[in-house]
Amino acid sequence: MSKLNGNERWKTKMLMSEHVDQFEEKQEDTVRKMITVEERTMVRDLILLPYIDTMVSRSLKEIELSSSILKRAFVIAGQAIQRRIMQDTYQLQKELKQRNIRVLPDEQEEFLVYHKIFCRGYQERFGLTRDVMRTEISLRLTRYTAELGAAWKEYLK
Template sequence: MSKLDGNERWKSKLLLTEHADQYEQQNGTPRNNLITSEERLMLRDYILLPHMETMVQKSLSEVEYSVNILKRSYLMAGQYIMEKVIQDQHRLRREMKQRNIRILHEEQSELVVYYRYYCRGYEERFGITRDVMRSEISLRLTRYIAELGVLLKERVRESAAPHK
């Protein structure tokens, strides 16, 4: 006789993942209601893009009132980046709506900002630190600027090429 024989807690059975899958298939409760890693990235971007829009808008306002001789080119570059941010926001909103994901509100706890979201009927929290937000925004802006640089180089090549 072991020490566990008299203990009632040990009479319950463990549920293996294969059994859980079978149960869900029989009862029609799919496991794919949980959020995927791709959807987590979408949530992150959904949170970051409004902050990026604010930052770019503030930068555009500062450039607009400057006396820099390259002011017009800076404004054009900033407006291009602003359009890309807004396009990404619209695309992301559409995609999240199709996947039935909604973000409700934010809560701040020291250095972490938490967002409550619903994903296909499940409510969860998504947390992101301010440092991660800063670095991700920096990376994203760098990508937009690099994209703009590629476009400018293509235009310069096109205008420098001899016309036939």
Template sequence: MSKLDGNERWKSKMLLTEHAEQYEDQHRSQGSSIITAEERRLLRDYTLLPHMEKMVQKSISDVEYSNNLFKRLHLMVNQYILNRIIGDSYKLRRELKQRNIRILNEEQADMVVYYHYYCRGYQERFGMTRDVMRSEISLRLTKYSSELVALLKEQAKESGKTL
């Protein structure tokens, strides 16, 4: 038998509205410290863009030393994609800084690449498998290529030529 069994005032569990509002406000403010899906997308992009930049730079150096017939075309396409990657990286770093998110270091374990980050005072870990990274990089490079093709088609349309 506890001390509260005979006490009648503990039977009613009434909650005042101001206490309920304080409780909800407290949980709303704590919920803002947890990383959102949009911020996870930013982290994913931040981790992928340096790998993509290295890949495109390697492709540029490979094409420069080749005897390819369309060497100049390949260089121009790769340079356009590299410029887009660098621009996106700059925008992404600025966005992460505004949201008070810092990415610290990278570690690899069992085909998973982990990144430690601080988000509004909380330290967490974000990881991606190499297969996911490859597919995401492929999708992003395809997106950049299709943007270039759309841009070329638009310019050809404006000049009256067909592509």
């Protein structure tokens, strides 16, 4: 027989298994409502795509003003990349909407760009440094260019 037997104070301190289950369910619901790493990556891409589109648009304007003999080919390539950017933006917006996630611009500081993320009832502030943005934009543009190059190679076969 233990020392706790017969001690009425300990009866109120014990947790019933039902309460433990309810607590664990509540914790799991909270974790499910928070934004995942995959969703955070999608938000980052959604934020970066308009910047990429702006950069491609500026480059297209510069190319149109140039006197290069390959001007038409560059314009066609730029427009193809822009179409792909628009498709990706639409897909990300659709996917995030299905997951009940909204992204709104917040503020810009010297080296940081902030956005508010509303995710399934929770609000979070998401910041990107300009250096990270430059790197990610460069990687994304490289990927778009590689995809376009691969499509051209396949077409020319």
